[in-house]
Amino acid sequence: MKYLGIFYKPELFNKALSLKNLLLNEGYTVDYCESSERIKNNKVDLTIVLGGDGTFLKASHLVNNPLVGFKGGRLGFLSSYTIEEFDKFLKDLKNDNFVLDERTFLKVSELNAFCLNEVLLIKDPDQKMVDIKISFQDGELFFHADGIMLGTPTGSTGYSLSLGGPILLPNTKAFVITPVAPQFLASRSIVIPDNEKVNIEVDESVNLIIDGANFGKFSKVTVLKSKKKISILRPIDYDFTKSIKEKLGYGKKFL
Protein backbone atom coordinates (compact mmCIF):
# COMPACT_ATOMS: atom_id res chain seq x y z
CA MET A 1 0.00 0.00 0.00
CA LYS A 2 1.71 3.15 -1.26
CA TYR A 3 -0.99 5.81 -1.75
CA LEU A 4 -2.56 6.80 1.56
CA GLY A 5 -5.12 9.34 2.77
CA ILE A 6 -5.81 10.68 6.27
CA PHE A 7 -9.34 11.67 7.42
CA TYR A 8 -9.41 13.17 10.90
CA LYS A 9 -11.73 14.60 13.54
CA PRO A 10 -11.08 18.38 13.50
CA GLU A 11 -9.58 18.47 17.02
CA LEU A 12 -6.98 15.87 15.97
CA PHE A 13 -5.43 18.12 13.31
CA ASN A 14 -1.99 18.10 14.98
CA LYS A 15 -2.00 14.30 15.32
CA ALA A 16 -2.97 14.05 11.64
CA LEU A 17 -0.08 16.32 10.65
CA SER A 18 2.48 14.31 12.64
CA LEU A 19 1.22 11.06 11.10
CA LYS A 20 1.42 12.62 7.61
CA ASN A 21 5.07 13.60 8.21
CA LEU A 22 5.90 10.13 9.56
CA LEU A 23 4.40 8.53 6.43
CA LEU A 24 6.19 10.94 4.06
CA ASN A 25 9.50 10.20 5.83
CA GLU A 26 8.86 6.47 5.27
CA GLY A 27 8.44 7.12 1.54
CA TYR A 28 4.64 6.82 1.31
CA THR A 29 2.51 9.16 -0.80
CA VAL A 30 -0.12 10.99 1.27
CA ASP A 31 -2.75 12.03 -1.26
CA TYR A 32 -4.86 13.93 1.25
CA CYS A 33 -4.99 14.90 4.92
CA GLU A 34 -8.57 16.17 5.39
CA SER A 35 -11.38 16.56 7.89
CA SER A 36 -13.94 17.61 5.28
CA GLU A 37 -16.07 15.58 2.86
CA ARG A 38 -13.67 16.47 0.01
CA ILE A 39 -12.22 12.95 0.38
CA LYS A 40 -15.34 11.53 -1.33
CA ASN A 41 -14.62 8.76 -3.85
CA ASN A 42 -10.83 9.17 -3.74
CA LYS A 43 -8.61 6.47 -5.23
CA VAL A 44 -6.03 5.89 -2.48
CA ASP A 45 -4.99 2.37 -1.40
CA LEU A 46 -5.95 3.04 2.25
CA THR A 47 -7.88 5.71 4.19
CA ILE A 48 -6.48 6.24 7.70
CA VAL A 49 -9.14 7.57 10.11
CA LEU A 50 -8.15 9.50 13.25
CA GLY A 51 -11.08 9.89 15.65
CA GLY A 52 -13.82 7.84 17.24
CA ASP A 53 -16.66 5.81 15.84
CA GLY A 54 -18.50 8.84 14.51
CA THR A 55 -15.49 9.87 12.44
CA PHE A 56 -15.10 6.31 11.24
CA LEU A 57 -18.77 6.17 10.20
CA LYS A 58 -18.39 9.49 8.32
CA ALA A 59 -15.35 8.15 6.45
CA SER A 60 -17.09 4.83 5.64
CA HIS A 61 -19.89 6.76 3.87
CA LEU A 62 -17.40 8.78 1.81
CA VAL A 63 -14.90 6.19 0.52
CA ASN A 64 -14.88 2.68 -0.96
CA ASN A 65 -11.24 1.75 -0.31
CA PRO A 66 -9.96 -0.06 2.81
CA LEU A 67 -10.09 1.87 6.10
CA VAL A 68 -8.03 1.69 9.27
CA GLY A 69 -9.17 3.55 12.40
CA PHE A 70 -7.12 5.07 15.20
CA LYS A 71 -9.12 5.56 18.43
CA GLY A 72 -9.01 9.29 19.15
CA GLY A 73 -12.33 9.64 20.92
CA ARG A 74 -14.15 7.98 23.79
CA LEU A 75 -14.92 4.41 22.77
CA GLY A 76 -13.43 3.83 19.31
CA PHE A 77 -15.12 0.47 19.02
CA LEU A 78 -14.46 0.32 15.27
CA SER A 79 -10.82 1.41 15.59
CA SER A 80 -7.87 -0.96 15.02
CA TYR A 81 -5.19 1.05 16.84
CA THR A 82 -5.04 3.82 19.42
CA ILE A 83 -3.82 7.29 18.51
CA GLU A 84 -0.52 6.47 20.33
CA GLU A 85 0.24 3.42 18.13
CA PHE A 86 1.54 5.11 14.97
CA ASP A 87 4.85 3.20 15.21
CA LYS A 88 3.09 -0.17 15.60
CA PHE A 89 0.95 0.68 12.58
CA LEU A 90 3.97 1.71 10.47
CA LYS A 91 5.66 -1.63 11.26
CA ASP A 92 2.48 -3.55 10.32
CA LEU A 93 2.17 -1.45 7.15
CA LYS A 94 5.78 -2.17 6.15
CA ASN A 95 5.33 -5.93 6.74
CA ASP A 96 1.74 -6.01 5.41
CA ASN A 97 0.90 -7.58 8.77
CA PHE A 98 -2.89 -7.22 8.43
CA VAL A 99 -6.11 -9.13 8.06
CA LEU A 100 -9.06 -7.61 6.15
CA ASP A 101 -12.34 -7.37 8.08
CA GLU A 102 -15.07 -6.97 5.43
CA ARG A 103 -18.28 -5.19 6.47
CA THR A 104 -21.62 -4.91 4.68
CA PHE A 105 -23.83 -1.81 4.41
CA LEU A 106 -27.58 -1.31 4.43
CA LYS A 107 -29.17 0.91 1.79
CA VAL A 108 -32.32 3.04 2.19
CA SER A 109 -33.80 2.85 -1.34
CA GLU A 110 -35.81 6.08 -1.15
CA LEU A 111 -32.64 8.12 -0.50
CA ASN A 112 -29.96 5.87 -1.98
CA ALA A 113 -28.30 6.43 1.43
CA PHE A 114 -25.92 3.87 2.95
CA CYS A 115 -25.37 2.86 6.53
CA LEU A 116 -22.76 0.82 8.34
CA ASN A 117 -24.53 0.65 11.72
CA GLU A 118 -28.30 1.01 11.52
CA VAL A 119 -31.41 2.62 10.11
CA LEU A 120 -33.70 3.99 12.82
CA LEU A 121 -37.24 5.35 12.44
CA ILE A 122 -38.22 7.09 15.68
CA LYS A 123 -40.98 9.48 16.75
CA ASP A 124 -40.39 12.92 18.28
CA PRO A 125 -40.49 12.88 22.10
CA ASP A 126 -43.91 14.64 22.10
CA GLN A 127 -45.46 12.40 19.41
CA LYS A 128 -47.79 9.59 20.51
CA MET A 129 -46.65 5.96 20.13
CA VAL A 130 -46.80 4.84 16.53
CA ASP A 131 -48.04 1.73 14.72
CA ILE A 132 -45.32 0.06 12.69
CA LYS A 133 -45.65 -2.64 10.03
CA ILE A 134 -42.54 -4.50 8.90
CA SER A 135 -42.91 -6.69 5.83
CA PHE A 136 -40.37 -8.92 4.13
CA GLN A 137 -40.35 -12.13 2.08
CA ASP A 138 -40.98 -14.34 5.10
CA GLY A 139 -44.00 -12.40 6.35
CA GLU A 140 -44.95 -9.29 8.31
CA LEU A 141 -44.70 -8.03 11.90
CA PHE A 142 -46.55 -5.28 13.76
CA PHE A 143 -45.36 -3.15 16.66
CA HIS A 144 -46.89 -0.36 18.76
CA ALA A 145 -43.74 1.48 19.87
CA ASP A 146 -41.64 4.68 19.77
CA GLY A 147 -39.79 3.47 16.72
CA ILE A 148 -38.00 0.62 14.97
CA MET A 149 -34.38 -0.13 14.14
CA LEU A 150 -32.83 -2.29 11.41
CA GLY A 151 -29.16 -2.91 12.23
CA THR A 152 -26.17 -4.60 10.62
CA PRO A 153 -23.74 -6.95 12.39
CA THR A 154 -21.44 -3.90 12.74
CA GLY A 155 -24.25 -1.89 14.31
CA SER A 156 -25.20 -4.76 16.65
CA THR A 157 -22.63 -3.48 19.17
CA GLY A 158 -23.89 0.13 18.92
CA TYR A 159 -27.36 1.57 19.49
CA SER A 160 -28.98 -1.81 18.82
CA LEU A 161 -27.10 -3.29 21.79
CA SER A 162 -28.28 -0.43 24.03
CA LEU A 163 -31.85 -1.29 23.00
CA GLY A 164 -31.37 -4.85 24.19
CA GLY A 165 -30.42 -6.36 20.85
CA PRO A 166 -28.00 -9.29 20.38
CA ILE A 167 -24.31 -9.05 19.42
CA LEU A 168 -23.73 -10.47 15.93
CA LEU A 169 -20.24 -11.53 14.85
CA PRO A 170 -19.10 -9.23 12.01
CA ASN A 171 -19.33 -11.89 9.27
CA THR A 172 -22.87 -12.98 10.23
CA LYS A 173 -25.10 -12.84 7.13
CA ALA A 174 -28.03 -11.31 9.01
CA PHE A 175 -29.74 -8.10 10.10
CA VAL A 176 -31.37 -7.33 13.46
CA ILE A 177 -34.81 -5.71 13.76
CA THR A 178 -35.34 -4.08 17.17
CA PRO A 179 -38.45 -2.13 18.24
CA VAL A 180 -37.76 0.99 20.38
CA ALA A 181 -39.70 1.01 23.68
CA PRO A 182 -42.42 -1.38 22.39
CA GLN A 183 -45.63 -1.85 24.34
CA PHE A 184 -45.93 -5.34 25.88
CA LEU A 185 -42.96 -7.34 27.04
CA ALA A 186 -43.12 -9.82 24.15
CA SER A 187 -41.44 -7.48 21.61
CA ARG A 188 -37.70 -8.17 21.48
CA SER A 189 -35.23 -8.19 18.57
CA ILE A 190 -35.61 -10.56 15.67
CA VAL A 191 -32.67 -11.64 13.46
CA ILE A 192 -33.38 -12.07 9.74
CA PRO A 193 -31.26 -13.19 6.74
CA ASP A 194 -29.38 -10.28 5.13
CA ASN A 195 -30.78 -11.06 1.67
CA GLU A 196 -34.23 -9.85 2.81
CA LYS A 197 -35.69 -6.61 1.46
CA VAL A 198 -37.46 -4.96 4.40
CA ASN A 199 -40.41 -2.57 3.94
CA ILE A 200 -41.15 -0.43 6.99
CA GLU A 201 -44.43 1.50 7.23
CA VAL A 202 -45.42 3.80 10.10
CA ASP A 203 -48.87 5.34 10.63
CA GLU A 204 -47.23 8.76 11.19
CA SER A 205 -44.19 10.53 9.69
CA VAL A 206 -41.24 9.96 12.04
CA ASN A 207 -37.52 10.77 12.06
CA LEU A 208 -35.31 8.68 9.77
CA ILE A 209 -31.89 8.42 11.46
CA ILE A 210 -29.09 6.72 9.50
CA ASP A 211 -25.85 6.04 11.43
CA GLY A 212 -26.82 8.83 13.81
CA ALA A 213 -27.66 11.44 11.13
CA ASN A 214 -31.27 12.70 10.81
CA PHE A 215 -32.59 12.61 7.23
CA GLY A 216 -36.02 14.12 8.04
CA LYS A 217 -39.53 12.71 8.44
CA PHE A 218 -40.69 9.56 6.64
CA SER A 219 -43.63 7.16 7.03
CA LYS A 220 -42.38 4.46 4.62
CA VAL A 221 -38.89 3.21 3.73
CA THR A 222 -37.42 0.17 2.01
CA VAL A 223 -34.15 -1.13 3.43
CA LEU A 224 -31.91 -3.84 1.96
CA LYS A 225 -28.29 -4.96 1.86
CA SER A 226 -26.26 -2.58 -0.28
CA LYS A 227 -23.67 -3.65 -2.90
CA LYS A 228 -21.31 -1.23 -1.09
CA LYS A 229 -18.85 -2.96 1.25
CA ILE A 230 -15.77 -1.78 3.08
CA SER A 231 -12.73 -3.61 4.35
CA ILE A 232 -11.29 -2.64 7.70
CA LEU A 233 -7.57 -3.29 8.13
CA ARG A 234 -6.92 -5.15 11.36
CA PRO A 235 -3.54 -6.08 12.92
CA ILE A 236 -2.89 -9.81 12.40
CA ASP A 237 -3.52 -10.48 16.13
CA TYR A 238 -6.99 -8.83 16.07
CA ASP A 239 -10.01 -10.80 17.12
CA PHE A 240 -13.55 -9.47 17.53
CA THR A 241 -14.12 -11.20 20.87
CA LYS A 242 -11.14 -9.23 22.26
CA SER A 243 -12.84 -5.94 21.34
CA ILE A 244 -16.18 -6.84 22.93
CA LYS A 245 -14.37 -7.94 26.09
CA GLU A 246 -12.13 -4.86 26.26
CA LYS A 247 -14.55 -2.19 24.98
CA LEU A 248 -17.92 -3.52 26.11
CA GLY A 249 -16.92 -5.71 29.06
CA TYR A 250 -18.85 -8.62 27.45
CA GLY A 251 -17.62 -12.19 27.94
CA LYS A 252 -14.69 -11.19 30.14
CA LYS A 253 -13.13 -13.71 32.47
CA PHE A 254 -13.40 -12.17 35.92
CA LEU A 255 -12.06 -14.92 38.21
Ligand SMILES: NC(=O)c1ccc[n+]([C@@H]2O[C@H](COP(=O)([O-])OP(=O)(O)OC[C@H]3O[C@@H](n4cnc5c(N)ncnc54)[C@H](O)[C@@H]3O)[C@@H](O)[C@H]2O)c1
Ligand atom coordinates in the same frame (compact mmCIF):
# COMPACT_ATOMS: atom_id res chain seq x y z
N1 LIG B 1 -27.82 4.88 23.31
C1 LIG B 1 -26.89 4.50 22.46
O1 LIG B 1 -26.13 3.54 22.61
C2 LIG B 1 -26.74 5.29 21.18
C3 LIG B 1 -27.51 6.42 20.94
C4 LIG B 1 -27.34 7.09 19.72
C5 LIG B 1 -26.44 6.63 18.77
N2 LIG B 1 -25.71 5.53 19.06
C6 LIG B 1 -24.77 5.00 18.08
O2 LIG B 1 -23.88 6.03 17.68
C7 LIG B 1 -23.70 5.88 16.27
C8 LIG B 1 -23.23 7.19 15.75
O3 LIG B 1 -21.93 7.35 16.35
P1 LIG B 1 -21.47 8.80 16.79
O4 LIG B 1 -20.14 8.65 17.46
O5 LIG B 1 -21.62 9.73 15.64
O6 LIG B 1 -22.60 9.16 17.83
P2 LIG B 1 -22.38 9.44 19.36
O7 LIG B 1 -21.32 10.45 19.53
O8 LIG B 1 -23.73 9.65 19.95
O9 LIG B 1 -21.80 8.01 19.83
C9 LIG B 1 -22.64 7.06 20.41
C10 LIG B 1 -21.77 6.00 21.00
O10 LIG B 1 -21.97 4.79 20.21
C11 LIG B 1 -20.69 4.23 19.95
N3 LIG B 1 -20.76 3.47 18.70
C12 LIG B 1 -21.01 3.94 17.47
N4 LIG B 1 -20.99 2.93 16.59
C13 LIG B 1 -20.74 1.79 17.29
C14 LIG B 1 -20.60 0.41 16.95
N5 LIG B 1 -20.75 -0.03 15.69
N6 LIG B 1 -20.32 -0.49 17.93
C15 LIG B 1 -20.16 -0.07 19.21
N7 LIG B 1 -20.30 1.22 19.60
C16 LIG B 1 -20.59 2.14 18.64
C17 LIG B 1 -19.78 5.44 19.84
O11 LIG B 1 -18.45 5.05 20.08
C18 LIG B 1 -20.29 6.31 20.96
O12 LIG B 1 -19.69 5.94 22.18
C19 LIG B 1 -25.04 5.43 15.74
O13 LIG B 1 -24.89 4.74 14.50
C20 LIG B 1 -25.51 4.52 16.85
O14 LIG B 1 -25.11 3.16 16.62
C21 LIG B 1 -25.82 4.84 20.24
Ligand SMILES: Nc1ncnc2c1ncn2[C@@H]1O[C@H](COP(=O)(O)OP(=O)(O)OP(=O)(O)O)[C@@H](O)[C@H]1O
Ligand atom coordinates in the same frame (compact mmCIF):
# COMPACT_ATOMS: atom_id res chain seq x y z
N1 LIG C 1 -14.14 14.95 10.09
C1 LIG C 1 -15.18 15.41 10.82
N2 LIG C 1 -15.84 16.50 10.41
C2 LIG C 1 -16.87 16.99 11.15
N3 LIG C 1 -17.34 16.43 12.30
C3 LIG C 1 -16.70 15.32 12.73
C4 LIG C 1 -15.61 14.77 12.02
N4 LIG C 1 -15.19 13.65 12.68
C5 LIG C 1 -16.01 13.52 13.77
N5 LIG C 1 -16.91 14.53 13.79
C6 LIG C 1 -18.00 14.67 14.79
O1 LIG C 1 -17.45 14.76 16.07
C7 LIG C 1 -18.27 14.00 16.97
C8 LIG C 1 -17.40 13.13 17.82
O2 LIG C 1 -16.64 12.34 16.90
P1 LIG C 1 -16.40 10.81 17.27
O3 LIG C 1 -17.70 10.11 17.41
O4 LIG C 1 -15.45 10.27 16.27
O5 LIG C 1 -15.66 10.91 18.66
P2 LIG C 1 -16.20 10.36 20.05
O6 LIG C 1 -17.70 10.48 20.13
O7 LIG C 1 -15.38 11.02 21.08
O8 LIG C 1 -15.73 8.85 20.01
P3 LIG C 1 -16.64 7.54 19.99
O9 LIG C 1 -17.69 7.81 18.92
O10 LIG C 1 -15.66 6.46 19.59
O11 LIG C 1 -17.20 7.38 21.37
C9 LIG C 1 -19.19 13.11 16.14
O12 LIG C 1 -20.51 13.54 16.41
C10 LIG C 1 -18.81 13.36 14.75
O13 LIG C 1 -19.95 13.56 13.91
